[in-house]
């Protein structure tokens with residue numbers, strides 16, 4: 157397939173390019189970039205991208221594909237299709253499936269199924285402990301052989317520090333990043349929303365900032381001691397941002413991730429009883445959100461991920477205390493990032509490409525996330541001016557659980573190209 161993209165705003169963090177021009181790709185590889193390109197042979201497809209961002213294919217470090225075992229919520233194919241529609245060309249799947257992905261065979265199951273059926277790259281993350289029980293290490297080295305890009309106990313923290321330290325030592329030895337979900341299991345104590353005036357008014361058990369902060373602190377200390385590369389998932393508190401800043405000042409290999417819901421909403425926005433506002437970590441206060449925005453602006457926070465967490469309608473229809481945590485994110489992340497961050501001048505379009513593609517690629521040691529001659533032809537085209545209303549019924553994901561249904565946004569994915577093939581095009 158030969159594709160020519162014309163007159164887009166090329167945004168490439170690896171050489172800080174931000175200029176209007178053409179991109180030509182053939183056989184899954186970028187052949188030429190910049191200026192006006194006239195290919196020798198007629199391209200199979202020409203995409204006119206005037207007024208659009210042309211970014212390296214977006215990479216989502218935090219997705220729940222629910223496959224194997226929980227495929228009534230999502231499966232590899234529906235999740236990957238939702239990803240393509242959302243502008244993502246690579247997604248990393250968390251291991252909290254049924255069974256948990258804690259050995260090489262299960263990693264291979266996901267990789268094989270994705271290779272055969274998914275329109276985008278799917279990389280399976282391995283669990284830290286067997287069955288995520290926190291008692292015994294998973295077969296980390298076996299899973300490394302099977303190609304995991306990271307280990308994570310996402311959904312919870314490994315509470316046994318001795319065990320976690322051992323896992324970090326193995327990760328450090330193989331230069332594998334550790335993706336940390338930071339939540340003290342004892343302190344969370346049945347909480348389901350942020351602990352603040354709203355939780356008190358609604359009579360709901362609260363989750364304090366310390367539930368996250370103490371584990372962020374612990375994990376940074378352990379990363380320092382073991383030399384492991386630590387990536388802090390879905391940071392939601394102001395002190396998480398401060399601690400990441402301190403770690404960076406010390407030149408520790410620590411990176412921080414934020415999800416669109418945490419930089420868009422606060423607990424003030426919650427609609428009483430609507431479980432689409434229930435996610436982990438919870439929506440925090442204005443002060444926390446402000447700190448996340450500042451952290452994004454100043455590059456203390458490196459990554460925007462979705463934490464795409466699909467659940468069925470029945471599961472989400474339960475009372476607030478019973479419904480599962482999580483919201484879908486693959487098909488709303490670009491719009492929320494454009495609307496809340498780029499349009500409001502919090503970050504530049506180039507920073508958006510950094511946080512949604514280049515930095516994630518760097519964290520997992522991938523050669524993707526860049527628009528350079530010779531790099532894989534993973535490209536995302538976004539119209540930042542297109543305005544529309546989010547409609548969860550249009551999602552390709554099985555999950556419709558979002559608090560953003562009906563929200564007016566700007567920023568539409570026009571096309572997603574993965575390995576030189578158009579895997580999504582908006583009609």
Ligand SMILES: NC(=O)N[C@@H](CC(=O)O)C(=O)O
Pocket residue numbers: 220252310311312337434435436437463465466480481482483
């Ligand atoms: N974030 C969530 O609210 N839920 C995630 C787990 C996680 O990412 O911690 C899920 O698996 O549903």
Ligand SMILES: [Zn+2]
Pocket residue numbers: 310311312337389390436437
């Ligand atoms: Zn998590």
